[in-house]
Each structure stands twice: as C-alpha cells, then as structure tokens.
Amino acid sequence: MNAVIIAVISMLVLSLLRVNVVLSLVLGAVIGGLSGGMTLTETIDAFQNGLGGGAQVALSYGLLGGFAVAISKTGITELLINKILKIVNQNGKSEKQGLVKVLIFLLLLMMAIFSQNLIPIHIAFIPLLVPPILKILNMLKVDRRLIACILAFGLITPYMFLPYGFGFIYQEIVATQIGLAGLQINFADIPKAMAIPALGMVFGLVCAFFFYRKPRKYNEVEVEKEQIEVTIKTRNIIFTILALVLAVVVQINTDSMIMAALVGILVLYITGALKWSAADVILSDGLRMMAFIGFVMIAANGFSSVINTTGHVELLVKDTLEILDGNVSLAVLLMLIIGLVVTMGIGSSFATIPIIAAIFVPLSLELGLSTLAIISLIGTAGALGDAGSPASDSTLGPTAGLNADGQHNHIWDTCVPTFIFYNIPLVVFGWIAITFVL
Structure with missing residues (x-):
C-alpha cells in the first residue's frame, strides 16, 4: 500500500483512539516513513527538517495568544460582555419575544465573529457570555442547538474568508503550504477563492435557523456564575482600541501576524494600559493558551516533510489519476471528503493544511484545476470538519x-x-x- 495512505490512516486512527494529536502525527510520520522504504534515521531526519516550517505559525499563534490575554486584562472584553448582558436582561422581560431573540442571536453572532478577526480572543468570551443568559434562553424556549450553530458559524467562517487575525494565520498557512507543494499563489486571491464556500456556511446557518425554529423546553437550573465587576478607565479603553487598530494596520502593511501582535502588545504597555510588571505573566498565559495548537502545527509540518521525502506522493497521484480516469468532479469530491476526515480526526483545520496540501496540490495540477480552484480546494478541505469534530475548539x-x-x-x-x-x-x-465556477 502507498506510504502516504498508510501514514494518514495511522495518524487518523491514533487520533480517533484519543491518542494525543501531536504524538499521533509523530507516530504516523514514523510509520509512513518506514513503510515508504526509509530507515528510521532517515525518517527522523526528514521529520526534524520539516519542523522549522511550522515555527512561524506557532510563534504567530503564541504572540496572538499573548495579545488576546493582554486585551482581556484591560477590561474591554468584560465591558463589552457587561453591556451585552445589560441589553439582553433589560429586554428579556419584554413581551416582544421575537425581537429579544433576534437581539440575542445578533449579539452572539457579532461576538463570535469579532473574536476571530477584530478582537482576536477566540473562544474565551463564550464561558463569560453564554451561561448568564441561559435563563433568558430558557424563558424564550430557544433551542440551544441553534445557539451552537450560531457560535460555530462565527468561529469558523471569518477565518475562512477574512484575512485578519486568525483568518490571516489560516490563509497564510494555505498560501505557504500550497507554495511548498509546488504552486506559488497570490495571497490576495484566497478570499476570492473562498467566497463561494463561505456562502455555503451562510446557507447552513439559514437552514439551522429554519430547522431549530420550534420552541424547546429546558428545566430551570441555577447556574453558578461569577459577577463581572470591571473598573474601566476611559484612557485604557482608548489605548486598547488604538492597539487593535494599529495591529490590523501593521498586519495589512507587513503581511506579518507576528509583527501585528507585537505592535499591539507594545502599544498596551507603552501607553500604560497595562503595567510592565505584569508583562511576563500575561505573555506566559497567552503562550500557554495557544501552545498546543502551535505544537500541532509544528508536528504537522514534520509529518508533511516525511510524506514528501518518501516519494510516494507522486505514486499516489499517478495511481489516483489512473483510477479516476480523468473524472475531475469525482476527484474533487473525494479530496474534500478526505479533508473532512482528517480535520475530524485531529480537531484542527489549521493543522490539516500541511497534511493535505502535499497530496492535493500535485493531484490538482495533474487534473488541470485552475489556481483559484486549487486554493478553494485546499482552504475548504482544511476547514471541513472543524464544525462537528468533538476535539475542535469550534465545538468545545x-x-x-x-x-x-x-x-x-x-x-x-x-x-x-x-x-x-x-x-x-x-x-x-x-x-x-x-x-x-473557478
């Protein structure tokens, strides 16, 4: 059997058996290398040589995590949540229940989208915002499955389509890995290529609203929650907003999430919005928060390096083309499903890209797909499975x-x-x- 298939299946089986994802990637790479005729030493060398490819992404994640924690320490996220809860609680007793539902849905969707691009705090807002409004949701008999769909939409669609914050990191991974697989692309083309798949997410959200529109009754259970007490200085809020704006400007002008996060952090400290004495603790918290994803990305690049070194990628492309007999539509469908399976297994769409790009890009080129179509294929195949995976942040x-x-x-x-x-x-x-289309 082809070494690439053996490596991917081994990694997936281990992940599904709840073996740590990083360990699964390492073991999958070793199994793939050995089955491809490489010695253990050659496999280890290939794996280690590929680790550097994930270092930039890991550092981007770490600094973005530090920036996210730094933002939260200024109190701006708690202030936003307090304002939202105040609005919801004021309207929760209103007789206009339809209007209240719409307000809650919009606020949750807005916060989820902002958490990926504008105020990159990822899922940190959910435990703060959602539990306090469960009582109101129960009163309105809102089906919580709909809320899960709203939050998942806001956590996934922005990074697929918008090149800011976590979206910049995801799209940078897509561009880098497609380049390493033999096709240089224009970073600006990624949002264009991902527009139609993003519309698919919108379609899914609309369907969820329709399917879960009926009332669902929940028991009244008291939820223990922390009272959010925030003492906010106007100057700190202004400087926090300034830090966010400058981070976006730097990202756009330098194409570097590392520099963007660094500038944002420095602005918060230089202006006094955060104390220098707290810098070490805050950055450590942020790095810790994102460390696992960073290690997964590094290991995924090592895995990809071993796969490429075996030389079995070319064999797989050749064998697949013979089986498909030039059937492009079937090939695309199979590749999308493979991306779904990989992401479902490891729980990270960001880590899926290095694994699938090494296989899909050469195959797509042989099938005659356009550059935009290949970008769309890799970006969509990577994002597939983020929703629905038990191990994904978007569901957890x-x-x-x-x-x-x-x-x-x-x-x-x-x-x-x-x-x-x-x-x-x-x-x-x-x-x-x-x-x-593409």
Missing part, C-alpha cells in the same frame, strides 16, 4: 457555555448539528466552486 467552546447547567450534550447538541448544517453545505458549495 459552545458546549462549555451552553452546558453550564448540564442540559446540553456535546455530541448530540453541538457536534451533530454543526456537522450537518456546515460540513454538508461546505462540501456541496466547495465542490460546485472548484468544479464549475
């Missing part, structure tokens, strides 16, 4: 908030609904875009 985060009173099941109330309403449309819209 919503469950952490919605299950605060023990009435929201992680698999059946978060993973299954988000899998159905996002992965299926992503496959369909991605397949249409790659095969017929």
